[in-house]
Every structure is written in structure tokens, then in C-alpha cells.
Amino acid sequence: MSRIIYLTISFLLVFFILHAFLTPNPETTKPLYLKPEQLSEPIDSTDNNILLEMNCRNAMIKNIRYPEIIMQTDDVILGSQLKATLAYEKKLNFRMLIYSFLGEESDIGSNSEIFWFWSKRMRPQALYYAKHEDLHKTRLKTPFHPMWMKEIIGVNEIDLNGALVFKQGELIIVSQRKFSVMGHPIIRIYVIDPVKLAFLGHYIYNLDGSLVVSAEVLNHYKINDYYVPKIIQIYWAEENLKSKWIMQCPILNGPIDASNWECKDFEYKINLDGYIPTKSFLIF
Numbered sequence: 001m002s003r004i005i006y007l008t009i010s011f012l013l014v015f016f017i018l019h020a021f022l023t024p025n026p027e028t029t030k031p032l033y034l035k036p037e038q039l040s041e042p043i044d045s046t047d048n049n050i051l052l053e054m055n056c057r058n059a060m061i062k063n064i065r066y067p068e069i070i071m072q073t074d075d076v077i078l079g080s081q082l083k084a085t086l087a088y089e090k091k092l093n094f095r096m097l098i099y100s101f102l103g104e105e106s107d108i109g110s111n112s113e114i115f116w117f118w119s120k121r122m123r124p125q126a127l128y129y130a131k132h133e134d135l136h137k138t139r140l141k142t143p144f145h146p147m148w149m150k151e152i153i154g155v156n157e158i159d160l161n162g163a164l165v166f167k168q169g170e171l172i173i174v175s176q177r178k179f180s181v182m183g184h185p186i187i188r189i190y191v192i193d194p195v196k197l198a199f200l201g202h203y204i205y206n207l208d209g210s211l212v213v214s215a216e217v218l219n220h221y222k223i224n225d226y227y228v229p230k231i232i233q234i235y236w237a238e239e240n241l242k243s244k245w246i247m248q249c250p251i252l253n254g255p256i257d258a259s260n261w262e263c264k265d266f267e268y269k270i271n272l273d274g275y276i277p278t279k280s281f282l283i284f
Helices: 002-018 049-059 132-137 146-151 279-283
Strands: 063-072 082-089 093-100 103-110 114-119 127-131 164-168 171-179 185-193 198-206 211-223 226-236 241-248 269-271
Touching (some): 049 171, 049 185, 093 146, 103 146, 127 132, 198 226
Parallel strands (some): 127 269
Antiparallel strands (some): 063 082, 063 241, 082 093, 093 103, 164 171, 171 185, 198 211, 211 226
């Protein structure tokens, strides 16, 4: 009987994980802040004092830590059953641990040498990792790559080299041509609040104009003169999946134990260089 109960709980947990980013209403997936039809003609990014001031301010942030994050979906039955912790130290140290009521579920991180991903529900159950220089060989999609996740926290400086800058009403829009973590050419767009000197949205588009992923900050904390995310809404257009992160008790420029940047010693490890991950690996 106990085995039946365990299997039932495990099935429900897997069901929850696979639906942690449920199919949203199309009306709720439209960008809240980015309105392409309202963009001005490009302006000179090098003379934009607001962007320069924002970069100078963000350069003063060395690290940020969220001791608790609640991951929500639109499902009123499942509710907020996943929690997480997040730590980021510029520029490569990142760690996010995700928990369910059954314990640790996922470990996503990076340090100066490698980035990695582990999930208790993946098969084969192993630590997936790669060196940073092998980033484009991993085939790991954008939304859950540590390099993307640390960007949406909104404390990094913007590289203005080759960037196009627009005005959209009072907002500032920065557009860049980049390469995705899979090596594909993309357009990356930032929406910036010029009063708060804070990010409102991060967007990645294919060159044909189709949205890949967006992360929009619905609310901010103000810590001294800095604004950092309080609620982030993430939409992965390719899979039509959405999640909301409620970020709690942020700590700026505080001490972070160096053990956060150490990868756990798992029995099985898979180097992502050339490895083709499964769909479940890409989703969670």
C-alpha cells in the first residue's frame, strides 16, 4: 500500500512539474511593455545619459541573493507548490535550487569554469554540464540556461556596442543582434524605466519577428537607490508556457558563501558538448 501511495504522489508531482508552465490565455502573453508600433526613430546610444547612468549604477551591484522565490502558475488547483532560492555574483557565479514538498527538485548553476543542470525527475538522472566556451554546442534552450536567468534579474550592465536605442513614450528600448545559446541569430530587446533606472522587460525574438521568450518585471523592490525585481513573469513562446516568480527578501552586495558556486558531486555526469537532451530536460 505504501508503494502505491508513493507512486501516486510521484505521478502527481511529475504532472505538476510538467505543468509548472501551463498553457496561458493568448491575451496574457502579449508583451506588457514592448509596443513596436510606438517606437521612435533610433537615437544615439552613446549620448544617452540615462543608459550610461544606469550602467554605472548597476556596476555598483556585485551580487544579489533571493533566499526564497515562489513559482506560480495560473492553475488554481496546483497553486504555488514550487519554491526556489537564487544567488548571483557577477559575472559567472549563479545558483538556483528548486524545491517541491518532496524536497529538492532541480539544481541550475554556473561558476567561472562550467554551467550545469540537474533534476530529480529527469531520465537519465544525471548532472548535465558544459564549459562556457562550449555554450553553443549544448543545444540547451534559452529560458532555463543560467546565462539567461542571471540576465533577467536585472542587475547587469547593458553592452551598448552596436545597439539601437529607441524611445517608446517615456520608456527606453534597447535592441541588439546577438546569438542565442544554441548559436542562432536573434534580436534581444530590453525595456527600461528611465525614472527607476531599472529593467521592465527582457525579450528575445527570432529574425522573422517571432517571440522566443520574454521576462517582464511586474513590480520592483527599492533597496537604497536600486530597483530589483519583486515579481517576474516569464513566457516561453515556443512551448506556449508561462510562469510567475514572486521574489522575496532580496539582499544586495551581501556575503554569499563560496559553496554556492560549487557543483555537487553527482554519481552520473553528462557533458552537454554534443549531447542531444530530451524535451523534458528542456522544459524543466
